[in-house]
Amino acid sequence: MDTSKHSKKLSRRTFIAASGAVATGLAFSRSAFAKTETLAIDGGAPVVKYPANRIAALTKWPRYGKAEKARLHELIETNKYYEELPLFEQEWQKYTGAQFVKAHMNGSSALTSMYFALDLPPGSEIMVPSYTFFSACLAMRFFGLVPVFVDIDPKTACFDLEDAKRKLTPNVKAVEAMHSWGLPCELDRISEWCKEKGLILLEDAAHAHGASMQGKKMGTWGAMGIYSFQTSKVMPTIEGGMGMYQSREHFERAAAFGHYEDPIKFPETSPVRAYVGTGFGQKYRMYPMAAALAREQLKSLDKTNAIVAKNVRAMNDRLTQLPGITEPRCRDDQQRAYYWANLLFVDYKQAGITRDALVKALKAEGVNASFWDYPQQHKLTIYSEAKWWHHPPAIPESMPGNESVNANHIFMPLVYGDAPELIDQYVKAFEKVWAHRDKVAAT
Numbered sequence: 001m002d003t004s005k006h007s008k009k010l011s012r013r014t015f016i017a018a019s020g021a022v023a024t025g026l027a028f029s030r031s032a033f034a035k036t037e038t039l040a041i042d043g044g045a046p047v048v049k050y051p052a053n054r055i056a057a058l059t060k061w062p063r064y065g066k067a068e069k070a071r072l073h074e075l076i077e078t079n080k081y082y083e084e085l086p087l088f089e090q091e092w093q094k095y096t097g098a099q100f101v102k103a104h105m106n107g108s109s110a111l112t113s114m115y116f117a118l119d120l121p122p123g124s125e126i127m128v129p130s131y132t133f134f135s136a137c138l139a140m141r142f143f144g145l146v147p148v149f150v151d152i153d154p155k156t157a158c159f160d161l162e163d164a165k166r167k168l169t170p171n172v173k174a175v176e177a178m179h180s181w182g183l184p185c186e187l188d189r190i191s192e193w194c195k196e197k198g199l200i201l202l203e204d205a206a207h208a209h210g211a212s213m214q215g216k217k218m219g220t221w222g223a224m225g226i227y228s229f230q231t232s233k234v235m236p237t238i239e240g241g242m243g244m245y246q247s248r249e250h251f252e253r254a255a256a257f258g259h260y261e262d263p264i265k266f267p268e269t270s271p272v273r274a275y276v277g278t279g280f281g282q283k284y285r286m287y288p289m290a291a292a293l294a295r296e297q298l299k300s301l302d303k304t305n306a307i308v309a310k311n312v313r314a315m316n317d318r319l320t321q322l323p324g325i326t327e328p329r330c331r332d333d334q335q336r337a338y339y340w341a342n343l344l345f346v347d348y349k350q351a352g353i354t355r356d357a358l359v360k361a362l363k364a365e366g367v368n369a370s371f372w373d374y375p376q377q378h379k380l381t382i383y384s385e386a387k388w389w390h391h392p393p394a395i396p397e398s399m400p401g402n403e404s405v406n407a408n409h410i411f412m413p414l415v416y417g418d419a420p421e422l423i424d425q426y427v428k429a430f431e432k433v434w435a436h437r438d439k440v441a442a443t
């Protein structure tokens, strides 16, 4: 968490004394203030007074401006569509520091190519969170690979290394970590374990554009990784994806799986060079208009992430003072991104409220809060039907981490502009509902 420069100047003792007194005073005065008001669900005035059209503009996603429109217009006139692809690849490679990258038509095709590139014998197992997108698990079956479903840590919503340790079998050859909602998995610990056990580390960075750990961008920690640029993502191109590779061998196999035009570009000595004209059977090329959008979006990625992070900090520093509300744990050496929403954990039991009642009360106050249960892959039909698998995946009885995150969260909107008043009104709405939560619980 960010510590302000100002607080660093204070001695530890004066800081604790001062911040404690201020925090207690603020929390008291805020909740006393909120308690005297009537909830909007009971006919009181909603807290959020910010004009609805300005909220819509501040929270709109994706955001394409004049530059994107001009680029698309220009491109359609030039007939040089395909030149966008290597240009975007070069820019993305430079931005992330990956050894090799390959643009794909979406994140799912990048995942499929990655599993092909592994070149593992059928029956090999890959550890993957059950709390993920279907293609991260299902694409394995095309190559006889088998998912081993791993839980998430309820404090981060990311890969639970301890659960992985419990589930390790001799057939496990690789581990795939997914940086949920833009928060990096603890890849230092995970990669150390992978090294110790001789496992290949893979990354699903579909949510984590611009995020890094120890100064290293997500997607470059693993032997291979992927990004998605689908329309909801942190860097959206409507559809699009990227494969990230640390070795030439993986890069060439993954690229040639869905790019028949690539083997001719590889060195004469490459084992993939023989497949000129065919590649390995798919056509996964990124749509050039998407690459043009990506090049524009990349220019503002860090700036947009910084605005979002600043707004989240302003919101979460206050919301987490309310009993029962916490945010996903982010280490000092992790620079996270925020995908889609600001995920907060709410201990509904401790708060004495249900999430339906909370969201209803917040919406009435003018806060576009929501919740969404991430599909747990291991519960979906296709994984329990043996006919689709080289050998059927083990279906765990329960995933306490998944269940905890699904049951105990709330999503607050991300704000993409400078709007301290709006953030303040969102927080006040929360404080008002919190002060009346016994009443809200009874609705």
Ligand SMILES: Cc1ncc(COP(=O)(O)O)c(C=O)c1O
Residues within 6 Å of the ligand: 106, 107, 108, 109, 132, 133, 135, 136, 178, 204, 206, 207, 227, 228, 229, 230, 239, 240, 241
């Ligand atoms: C975690 C995760 N991995 C992979 C993907 C696949 O990306 P795409 O939709 O571009 O195929 C998604 C998409 O939502 C995702 O959320």
